[in-house]
Structures are given as structure tokens and as C-alpha cells.
Amino acid sequence: xxxxxxPQSPSPSPSPSPSPSRxxxxxxxxxxxxxxxxxxxxxxxxxxxxxxxxxxxxxxxxYVYDGAGAPVPDALLEFWQAGPDGGLTGAPGSxxxxxxxxxxxxxxGVGFTGFGRVPTDADGHYVVRTLPATAPAGRPAAAPYLAxxxxxxxxxxxLFTRVYFPANEAANAADPLLSGLPENRASTLLARPxxxxxxxxxxxxxxxxxxxxxxAQEETVFLAFR
Amino acid sequence: MAPPAPHLPTQAxxxxxxxxxxxxxxxxxxxGPAPDHPARDFTPYRSSTARHPRQPLVEIDxxxxxxxxxxxxxxxxxxxxxxxxxxxxxxxxxxPLGERITVSGRILxxxxxxxxxxxxxxxxxxxxxxxxxxxxxxxxxxxxHFTGVGRCLTDDDxxxxxxxIKPGAYPWRNHxxxxxxxxxxxxxxxxxxxxxxxxxxxxxxxxxxxxxxxxASVTDPGARARLVAAYDHxxxxxxxxxxxxxxxxxxxxSATWIEEGRL
Numbered sequence: 001x002x003x004x005x006x007p008q009s010p011s012p013s014p015s016p017s018p019s020p021s022r023x024x025x026x027x028x029x030x031x032x033x034x035x036x037x038x039x040x041x042x043x044x045x046x047x048x049x050x051x052x053x054x055x056x057x058x059x060x061x062x063y064v065y066d067g068a069g070a071p072v073p074d075a076l077l078e079f080w081q082a083g084p085d086g087g088l089t090g091a092p093g094s095x096x097x098x099x100x101x102x103x104x105x106x107x108x109g110v111g112f113t114g115f116g117r118v119p120t121d122a123d124g125h126y127v128v129r130t131l132p133a134t135a136p137a138g139r140p141a142a143a144p145y146l147a148x149x150x151x152x153x154x155x156x157x158x159l160f161t162r163v164y165f166p167a168n169e170a171a172n173a174a175d176p177l178l179s180g181l182p183e184n185r186a187s188t189l190l191a192r193p194x195x196x197x198x199x200x201x202x203x204x205x206x207x208x209x210x211x212x213x214x215x216a217q218e219e220t221v222f223l224a225f226r
Numbered sequence: 227m228a229p230p231a232p233h234l235p236t237q238a239x240x241x242x243x244x245x246x247x248x249x250x251x252x253x254x255x256x257x258g259p260a261p262d263h264p265a266r267d268f269t270p271y272r273s274s275t276a277r278h279p280r281q282p283l284v285e286i287d288x289x290x291x292x293x294x295x296x297x298x299x300x301x302x303x304x305x306x307x308x309x310x311x312x313x314x315x316x317x318x319x320x321x322p323l324g325e326r327i328t329v330s331g332r333i334l335x336x337x338x339x340x341x342x343x344x345x346x347x348x349x350x351x352x353x354x355x356x357x358x359x360x361x362x363x364x365x366x367x368x369x370x371h372f373t374g375v376g377r378c379l380t381d382d383d384x385x386x387x388x389x390x391i392k393p394g395a396y397p398w399r400n401h402x403x404x405x406x407x408x409x410x411x412x413x414x415x416x417x418x419x420x421x422x423x424x425x426x427x428x429x430x431x432x433x434x435x436x437x438x439x440x441x442a443s444v445t446d447p448g449a450r451a452r453l454v455a456a457y458d459h460x461x462x463x464x465x466x467x468x469x470x471x472x473x474x475x476x477x478x479x480s481a482t483w484i485e486e487g488r489l
Contacts, residue, residue: 024336027477028452029444030263031426032271034411036357040349040375041413067276080419082295088481092303095345095377102308115300139293147296149422154273156264156443158424159283160296176291177284185281205277224283225296225420225478 030157035074037151038119042076043095045106047118049079049130052109059198060146060163060191061127064120066154067206069217071124075152077203079116079128082144086137090114133165143171143178145189150203150222159222163201164189181221188220234402235272237437243270244442251445262477264443271439272400288420288479297481299419302345302379312378314348314390322372324353324391326467329427329455332384333474335416340384341476347413348388350374355394355408364396389467395434407434407441412474420478427472428454 033041050057064072082088094113096105107113118126133144146163164172172178178186191199207219247268251260266278288297315322333341351357351374354366358373376388393408409426416422428441435441444450452475461469 025334025338025475026449026452027262027336028423028425028474029449030423031411031440031443031453032273033413033424034426035361036351036359037349037411037413038361039357039359039373040347040411067278067280070276072277078422080295080300088295088298090299090301092301093305094300095302095306097305097308099308102310113300136293136295142293145295147419149419151424152277154271154275154277156266156268156271156274156278156440158422159279160420177286181284205279207280209280219279219281221281222279222283223296224285225294226285226287 032153032156033076033151033158035153037076038074042117042119043104043106046094046116047126047128048107049081049113049116049128051112051131054131056131057129057197058132059127059129060201061125061194061198062200062202063124064126064150064152064203065124065205067209071120072152072205073120073122073124075120075124075126075150075155075203077118077120077126077128078149078151079118079130080147080149081114081130082134082136083112083114084131084134086134086140088136133163135171141171141174143168143175148203150205152205155205159205160225161203161220161222162189163191163199165199166190166193177221177223184218185221188218234399234404236402237404240270240401240404240439241437244439248442248445255446260446260449262444262446262449265445268439268443270400271443274443292481296419297479299415299417299421299480302415303343304379306345307377307379311376312386312388314350314372314374314376314388316389317373317375318371320371322352322369322391324369324372324394326389327392327470328387328389328461328463328467329410329470329472330385330387330461331455331471331473333380333386333414333416333476334384335421335476335480336478339482340382341380341414341416341421342382342384344380344415344417345413346378346380346386348376348390348410350390350393350410351396351408353391353394355396357396362396366394366396392429392468395432400439405434405437407432407438414474414476416476416478416480417482418478418480421476421480422478423474423476425474426453429470430454430457 194200455470455472458471
């Protein structure tokens, strides 16, 4: 009596078992972020991941391009990285709120949450300021990287990629992902030095239709986790 | 009345493309497991054509690299959310127009473990089908008492709850006479960055389902059904609001899975 499914509708969402089970539950499908997330998801200081005035702060910036080489003005990038000590727990406070007004104040400028979120501008450009990527504490010799999740209107399921840094030459050479890729593919994951403490990292959602490996238009390597 | 759109494909054309892609997906699955997520190159959704990768994704095996940064994820806490954020009907001086509803459910990972103390974000159109976004040109009224943005943290059972207004359907320019079924956008975090999910929750019995290429991008009917909330009379409150229940299962491995052995 509690739930009578409408015959026109697909069956209602399943009621998952409350206790952990060994047979995996079927996941909820992804849907596009659409065009109107702009007043909901971005928050003040989302791109300012590094503590204010931290001397090690680096700038990572770039463009998101579509398959026609046009900049994507309605993409949203999220960044996640290990803490300076290699910790992977993160910390709350990215969206810190004003308890009196409810307004989003953003970070306190002292702590490091490890999380950033930035929409592309009208010209498809983004900028984040963060601390250099660090390897997880459990694997200190690993090649450090920033984990990135890309959302966009027109993208039905988000895409994961990584930003590696060229100065970590030896660690990058031993990295299981980078070392397993052809050079032209691996290079899409390497930030390019672009001034003091500044790096360029573009995201190309789609390479040329003919599959030609023109380095300038190489599709970014995207990842699936199993 | 909207101006005619002679250069846009017709609904019949889009619907025939959807039917062909669904038939092909059904044949490919051939009784085996069907994909849970949309194909990124679902051409009836025209904006996807230049925004999907052509190369296969590169697989990362969590067991082979259990320290991968993505197997953990961002944390949120009481500083990030205020008590009023989960009630979208109380964000302005007056009350919004429309049908007051509550939407509640649980966020679990694929092992059935609740996602505790994590951030859930929603955004939606108002009762007339208009977003409080300057790019939304649909000539339907804005509601000065409704923004359509909410947040909450899940509790220790992985439960979330929002009070809001049932959003309206709205037109878009994917094709001629294109209308989106009413939906609420959801953004969800799990215990790992791999479990990140942005999706849309639909309402049961919406007659626009068969016409919508975004919902149809999920080619398996069983998977599509998981995007549709259930009307739950137990969640309805007398003289106040109608209740919908929608549980979410986050995909993707996490460090906790790997420590405890695979599924």
C-alpha cells in the first residue's frame, strides 16, 4: 500500500540492502551536469586550494577544448590531491559557511582541504592555485599528480584524468600509467612549465576523427577505475 | 509562442535514432550485463558529438595501485553546510510557488555500505520550469522566492533529505519541440574520488520519458529505472508535502573495498 508504481513509469528505484553484501549493487547511472550548474556547484575560492600566501603555491591553468578545437565555456573541473604530508584523508572546510547569513565564505586560507572546483570561463579557460602534488605517504617514491574530474554540458558521464609534473622525471618514468602509454599519449598528462611556479594543462575532450596523432591536438588520456 | 526552428531535427528523427541505438545496445548485451552508465557518444543528445573522447579509457586497477590518490576523496563537514540548506522553500522572505515535496533516500556504495557524512548537492528549475540562471531563456516566470539550490551532509546511515518544490518540465534546443522531463540535478561524493557522481533524478510516470535523449542515453531499461524516484506515501506529510524516495548507489572502487578484499 505504501508504493504503487505508476504503470507508465519504469519500476521504482530498488531498495538496497541495509547491510554490506558480497553481490555488488547496480550503480545509479550518470547524467550530464547540463548547462545550469553555474549557480549551484562553483563556490568562492574553489580554485584557491593552496593556503593564502603559501610560498610553495603553484598555478595550474589551461583550456578545455572540444573535438572541433573550440574552447568549452561550460565545463567544470574538480581537483583532488594528497596533502603536503602525503595524507589522503582531506579536510573539511572547502565550502565554509557564514553561520549568520548562510553565505559561502569559502576556505579559511589556513587549512589544506585537498579539494578544488573551478568552472571554465566564457573562453574555456580555468586557473587553480594549489600546493605541488605530493605522493601518498604509503608510496613516497610514486610519481605525484593532481587527480582531475571533468564535467561539462554535452558530457553524459564525467571523465577522470591526471596532471603530472615534468620535474619528477625519474618517478614519472616508473609510473605505471605513464610508462604504459605511448609518448604522444603520455604527454597529454604532463603539465607544461609556463613561467615561475606556473604550469599549463589543457584538456582535449576529443581528438581528430581520423585518429591522426598530431601532438598539438592529441586527445587527453582519460581513466577508468576498476 | 517560440519561433519555429526549421534547422533543428524533428522529434520523430531523434526518436528513431534513439530506437536504433537502444536496439543496437540490446543486441550487444545479448543477455549479458548491460552498461550501467550512458554512452558518452550518444548522438541523439547533440551536444555530446564533439565532447566525448574517441580513444578508449585507460584502465587503472585499484588492486595493482592501492595507493592511487583517486581511491580516497575529499571530506566535508559541519562548516560546509548550514541547517537551512536542505530546505529550498525557506531561502527567501516568501514561500515559493508550486507543489511542496520532500525527497529522501540513502547513498550507498556498491557493497551496500552507507556513504556517511558526505556532501550531497542539488539544483533544479522552479515549478514553471525556469532556472535561476541568466542563460536560461525559457519564457516562463522566475520565482523571487525560489533559487533551486540545496546541500546537505548524509547521516550515519547514508541518508539525505531535501524539502523543495516539484520542478517543471522545460523546453530546450536539442531538436524541434524538445522538452526535458522534470528532474532534480544531484552531485554526490563517496569515500573515494572514483565514486564521484553527477546525475539527475526523475519523477515517476512522467510522459516525457520516451522523448528525452538525455534519459535515453542510459540504454538499459533497468538502469534507466534507477534514475526514477518512487512516490512514497510514508514520506508524505499530512497537510504539508508529498514524499519521494530515491536511493543512490555510487560506482567505483575505494581504498576501503581494497583493504577488505574485492567484491
